Amino acid sequence: MTIKIAGTGSALPNKIMTNKDLEQLVETSDEWIRERTGICERRIAQGDTVASLAATACERALANAGKKAEDVDLILVATCSPEQLLPCAACQVQSIIGAQKAVAFDLNAACSGFLFGLATAYSYITAGLYKNALVVGSEVLSKIVDWTDRGTCILFGDGAGAVYVEATEGPEGFIGFAQGSDGSKGSVLSCNERTDNPEEDIYVHMDGREVYKFATRQVPKCIVEAVDRSQLSLEDIDLFVLHQANTRIIESIAKQLKQDISKFPVNLPRVGNMSSATIPVLLDELNRDGKLQKGQKIVLSGFGAGLTYGACVLTWQ
Ligand code: UT7
Numbered sequence: 181m182t183i184k185i186a187g188t189g190s191a192l193p194n195k196i197m198t199n200k201d202l203e204q205l206v207e208t209s210d211e212w213i214r215e216r217t218g219i220c221e222r223r224i225a226q227g228d229t230v231a232s233l234a235a236t237a238c239e240r241a242l243a244n245a246g247k248k249a250e251d252v253d254l255i256l257v258a259t260c261s262p263e264q265l266l267p268c269a270a271c272q273v274q275s276i277i278g279a280q281k282a283v284a285f286d287l288n289a290a291c292s293g294f295l296f297g298l299a300t301a302y303s304y305i306t307a308g309l310y311k312n313a314l315v316v317g318s319e320v321l322s323k324i325v326d327w328t329d330r331g332t333c334i335l336f337g338d339g340a341g342a343v344y345v346e347a348t349e350g351p352e353g354f355i356g357f358a359q360g361s362d363g364s365k366g367s368v369l370s371c372n373e374r375t376d377n378p379e380e381d382i383y384v385h386m387d388g389r390e391v392y393k394f395a396t397r398q399v400p401k402c403i404v405e406a407v408d409r410s411q412l413s414l415e416d417i418d419l420f421v422l423h424q425a426n427t428r429i430i431e432s433i434a435k436q437l438k439q440d441i442s443k444f445p446v447n448l449p450r451v452g453n454m455s456s457a458t459i460p461v462l463l464d465e466l467n468r469d470g471k472l473q474k475g476q477k478i479v480l481s482g483f484g485a486g487l488t489y490g491a492c493v494l495t496w497q
Pocket of ligand 1 (some may be wrong): 208391392425455483
């Protein structure tokens, strides 16, 4: 038994912030941001929350799968930017969409969170505890970004993506997973919790070069491990849907894997880095644009704060 993605959905805030807009905030240029990151614009929440964006993405994933909220068994929201510690965003989503019988909880593995959520849903469902799940990545990073730090504020955006997964006997669905964490390097990408102390630094801090090195070294190895575990070769893979952090990172990974860059779709120029939401949003766009074909072998892979990283392989239905 395995699980398959039976529906996808996403939700982006309406407000667009361009690189030109950022030129008004920090000493940067549209040219620098495009060349070093590939990003042209990103979405910024205005009133939307992690829970409201996640709920909209879930409703769209359910509609895409032809399923009802009241039949959902499990809701997993991966997020590192919830508005509230309690209740968790997943329980708020449960209430908004009316998924009365679902078990709901959040998990935080930063940009790898959606992948870790998929592996968690896979484990629950193949163990026989549940039959289906909504797995969501949702972020409102704009509220934890320091808008005076040009090293980070140019990168991030807000949004949510969701998939509805269910048990299947195959041949479609998930084949292999690989995951890892390296807590000893946690300080290269960090953010403190909000407190009552106005002096407290509550914004994202990043050593960009260290994260870049980590991603370009670790992600190719992790993808190879997941592909090996699936008893496939890299040549069998039709699409690599990677965490959208930087087009240079994606190009480096494609080169190291000796795979044509056309196998690596991107939406980063339009939406920036939305942490846990990047992979499910891109997957939903590909699905709705008719770019996913039955039988295609797809790799999903992400990396981020923790440090954490993960990859999985699936056959599209
Ligand atoms: O989901 C995971 C999240 N994190 C990431 O994916 C981050 C991975 N890292 C990166 O994407 C890149 O390291 C960055 C895009 C963040 C930075 O690019 P870089 O090529 O590593 O630049 P750098 O930090 O080495 O900085 C080069 C120069 C510096 O100036 P000096 O010291 O050479 O005079 C920076 O001060 O560029 C300067 N700089 C900027 N200039 C204009 C840094 N940020 C900016 C900026 N605009 N926004």
